[in-house]
Structures are given as structure tokens and as C-alpha cells.
Amino acid sequence: MSTPTTPLWEVFIRSRTGLAHKHVGSLHAADATLAVQAARDLYTRRGEGNSVWVVPSSAITASDPADKGLMFDPADSKVYRHPTFYEVPDEVGHM
Amino acid sequence: MYSQSLNQQVADTTGPDDAAAAARFQTRIDAEERIEPNDWMPAAYRRTLVRQISQHAHSEIVGMLPEGNWITRAPSLRRKAALIAKVQDECGHGMYLYAAAETLGVTREQLVDELLSGKAKYSSIFNYPTLTWADIGAIGWLVDGAAIMNQIPLCRCSYGPYSRAMIRVCKEESFHQRQGYEIMLTLARGTAAQKAMAQDALNRWWWPCLMMFGPPDAQSQHSDASTRWKIKRFSNDALRQKFVDATVPQAHFLGLTLPDPALRFNEATAHWEFGEIDWTEFKQVLAGNGPCNRDRMAARRAAHANGEWVRNAALAYAAKERARAAAGAA
Numbered sequence: 102m103s104t105p106t107t108p109l110w111e112v113f114i115r116s117r118t119g120l121a122h123k124h125v126g127s128l129h130a131a132d133a134t135l136a137v138q139a140a141r142d143l144y145t146r147r148g149e150g151n152s153v154w155v156v157p158s159s160a161i162t163a164s165d166p167a168d169k170g171l172m173f174d175p176a177d178s179k180v181y182r183h184p185t186f187y188e189v190p191d192e193v194g195h196m
Numbered sequence: 197m198y199s200q201s202l203n204q205q206v207a208d209t210t211g212p213d214d215a216a217a218a219a220r221f222q223t224r225i226d227a228e229e230r231i232e233p234n235d236w237m238p239a240a241y242r243r244t245l246v247r248q249i250s251q252h253a254h255s256e257i258v259g260m261l262p263e264g265n266w267i268t269r270a271p272s273l274r275r276k277a278a279l280i281a282k283v284q285d286e287c288g289h290g291m292y293l294y295a296a297a298e299t300l301g302v303t304r305e306q307l308v309d310e311l312l313s314g315k316a317k318y319s320s321i322f323n324y325p326t327l328t329w330a331d332i333g334a335i336g337w338l339v340d341g342a343a344i345m346n347q348i349p350l351c352r353c354s355y356g357p358y359s360r361a362m363i364r365v366c367k368e369e370s371f372h373q374r375q376g377y378e379i380m381l382t383l384a385r386g387t388a389a390q391k392a393m394a395q396d397a398l399n400r401w402w403w404p405c406l407m408m409f410g411p412p413d414a415q416s417q418h419s420d421a422s423t424r425w426k427i428k429r430f431s432n433d434a435l436r437q438k439f440v441d442a443t444v445p446q447a448h449f450l451g452l453t454l455p456d457p458a459l460r461f462n463e464a465t466a467h468w469e470f471g472e473i474d475w476t477e478f479k480q481v482l483a484g485n486g487p488c489n490r491d492r493m494a495a496r497r498a499a500h501a502n503g504e505w506v507r508n509a510a511l512a513y514a515a516k517e518r519a520r521a522a523a524g525a526a
Binding site: 118119120121152179181182183184186187188189190192193194196 | 232277373445446
């Protein structure tokens with residue numbers, strides 16, 4: 102009989118009040134409760150955060166790295182989406 | 197502002213059992229902690245936020261209409277690309293905000309239904325028409341300028357998802373105001389006809405922009421709870437004054453005249469004093485009787501109805517794929 106595998110979880114930590122949770126890594130745990138406890142032990146030993154989210158790795162759908170150009174290059178040529186593209190004379194001050 | 201019709205009293209349904217929780221909640225707010233979706237919160241706080249955030253979202257979505265009107269007629273490719281990018285941003289901002297509202301336990305479908313049925317409001321400003329190209333300049337400069345004035349303090353709002361959405365929105369919004377001002381500057385430095393067009397746009401948009409900040413503080417019953425909960429950090433009048441002080445010199449730089457004979461600089465207070473706002477007009481526009489209210493709602497309803505088959509097809513396809521996967525696994 103083969104050893105049953107323990108599910109993989111992705112861990113997200115909120116580093117400070119008000120900030121969004123950020124992905125910090127993954128871990129194995131039998132269920133969500135254990136995953137939260139393990140995440141606390143593994144990823145917050147030095148006060149890295151005040152809130153933990155765990156998500157089953159299998160629940161994550163990712164973009165294909167091979168599509169990187171297709172997906173993200175179009176934004177490169179759209180310089181007009183940035184404020185610095187527009188000329189506002191210095192005399193007008195900050196805008 | 198984008199939720200200016202919010203100014204109504206919210207009934208507090210907190211029972212005595214919740215008193216301790218409410219006290220803890222207020223202590224957290226006072227300590228500048230952020231409230232997150234799974235935290236306990238008073239029912240009235242939740243309701244206020246759902247209403248404010250969804251009205252803000254509706255405003256972003258309806259706000260695409262007046263500007264979208266000029267995409268096909270933008271005077272150059274540069275202007276067209278910028279305008280498309282701006283309208284795309286407004287849509288994106290609507291999506292961030294709907295998502296923030298949904299963390300409070302409402303569904304997108306509910307929120308959209310409330311807009312389409314006329315139950316939910318959106319900012320009065322989008323019920324004015326965009327008659328000339330200069331209106332696109334005036335909207336970017338003035339409407340987005342006013343929006344930024346209001347949204348910067350919302351970045352520190354007590355509700356985490358709303359504040360984070362606002363931070364993202366504010367970062368993106370800065371290009372909107374600059375592109376608007378650039379349009380105005382180009383027209384103001386152009387031919388006499390172009391300058392007159394810029395002046396006409398300023399004349400029509402100035403007062404409605406001042407109304408965006410909502411009723412005067414004396415009439416704003418809603419502010420108390422919102423201030424205590426740190427949803428609102430500055431009063432309507434304070435934000436309006438800040439906007440006027442920032443904008444008047446910008447208008448003067450353009451060589452344009454603000455349509456307010458009472459406007460004068462008070463040396464003692466270092467503020468620009470302005471004339472009486474026509475609150476009757478504001479109430480009429482909010483009540484549905486502005487120049488474009490019916491047009492805007494008709495456009496949103498048509499967009500929703502015309503998109504129905506797409507939503508249905510996507511859901512049907514997803515259901516089919518799930519059924520297929522289940523059959524394959526069996």
C-alpha cells in the first residue's frame with residue numbers, strides 16, 4: 102500500500118494591519134486548520150505578520166509562463182496609461 | 197461624493213448583546229486598525245459600506261458613458277488612445293469596488309440589479325452631457341480632480357478592502373487628471389474658437405463639480421456615524437474648499453474665467469471664497485431629473501440586457517465542462 106499524500110497549501114501573510122495578504126510560500130498539511138497552524142509556525146517566526154490565509158494549491162489556476170509575452174507585452178507600448186506621459190507645466194504645480 | 201446621496205440616517209440595529217462587541221469594534225477603529233471582511237462589525241457599519249462602495253462602483257461604471265461618447269471623435273490618435281485607456285480604467289475601478297463591496301456579503305448581481313432598478317444611486321455628475329471635445333478635458337481636469345480629492349482620504353478608510361481598492365484607484369487616477377488638463381491647456385493656447393470651447397466647458401462643469409462633494413455639512417445627517425467609524429475623514433465642505441483652492445489657480449493658468457462672480461481670495465484665511473451652490477439643481481439631478489439621467493439608465497439597462505446571452509453562455513459552458521470532468525472521473 103502506498104503512503105497517502107498530504108495536500109499542498111499556498112500560504113498568504115498580511116504583514117501589517119491594512120495591507121493585503123501576500124504569497125509567502127507553501128506547505129503540506131492534512132486539513133485547513135492544520136495548515137493555518139503550520140503556516141503560523143513556518144512563516145511567522147519573526148513577526149512577519151498578523152494574519153494568515155491558506156488556500157489549497159490545487160485551487161489555484163495560473164497563467165502559462167509560455168504566454169507571458171502574449172499576456173503582458175501589450176501593456177509595454179501603452180505609455181499613455183502613465184501620468185508622466187502628459188505635459189503639465191511646472192508652474193501649475195503638482196497634479 | 198461618488199456616494200453623495202448617502203446622506204441619510206442609518207438605523208443602528210445593534211442589540212444589547214452586541215454592546216461589548218461594538219465597544220471592542222470602536223476601540224479598534226480608534227486605534228487605526230483596519231476592519232477586515234471576517235471581523236465582527238455593527239450591522240449599520242456593514243450597510244453603510246455596502247451602500248457607499250456600491251454607489252462608488254456604479255459611478256465608475258456610469259461614468260464611462262459621458263466620456264465614451266467622444267472616443268470615436270477624439271481629435272487625434274494620441275487623444276483617442278488616452279481616452280480609451282481612461283475609460284478602461286473607470287471600468288477597472290468599478291470592478292475593484294464591486295469586489296470590495298462583495299466582501300461584505302452582497303452579490304454582484306444584487307448590486308447591479310439595484311442600479312438598474314433605480315434603487316441605488318450614482319454620482320450626480322454623470323447626468324450631465326458631454327457636448328464638445330473640451331468637455332473631455334474638463335471632465336479629466338475637474339471631475340477626476342474632485343474625485344481624487346475625495347478618494348485620497350478614503351485610502352485610509354477603516355474598512356481594509358475599500359481602502360486597498362482606493363489606493364489602487366488613486367495611483368491610476370493621476371493620469372486622468374493630467375490628460376484632462378493637457379487637453380484644456382492645448383485648447384486654451386489654441387485658436388479663439390478653441391479657447392472659447394474650453395471656457396464653455398468650464399462654465400458648464402464648474403458648478404456640478406462643486407456639487408459632487410455632496411450637501412453642505414449643516415444638512416448632512418449621515419456624516420456623524422461615518423466620521424466615528426473613520427469611513428469619512430473630512431467633511432463635504434472641507435473637501436469642497438480644498439478642491440476650489442487647488443483648482444482656481446489652475447484655471448487662471450489656463451487663462452480661463454471661473455463662472456462665479458462671487459469668487460474672491462480671502463487673504464486672511466488664504467482660501468478662495470465662492471458663491472452659493474444651486475442645491476435645487478443638485479436635488480433635481482439626484483431625483484432623476486438631470487439632463488441625462490434617463491439616457492444613462494437606458495444605456496446601462498441595454499448593456500446589461502444585451503450581455504445576458506454572453507453571461508448565460510459562459511455559465512452553461514462551465515457547467516458542461518464540470519459535467520464532463522465528473523463523467524471522466526467516474
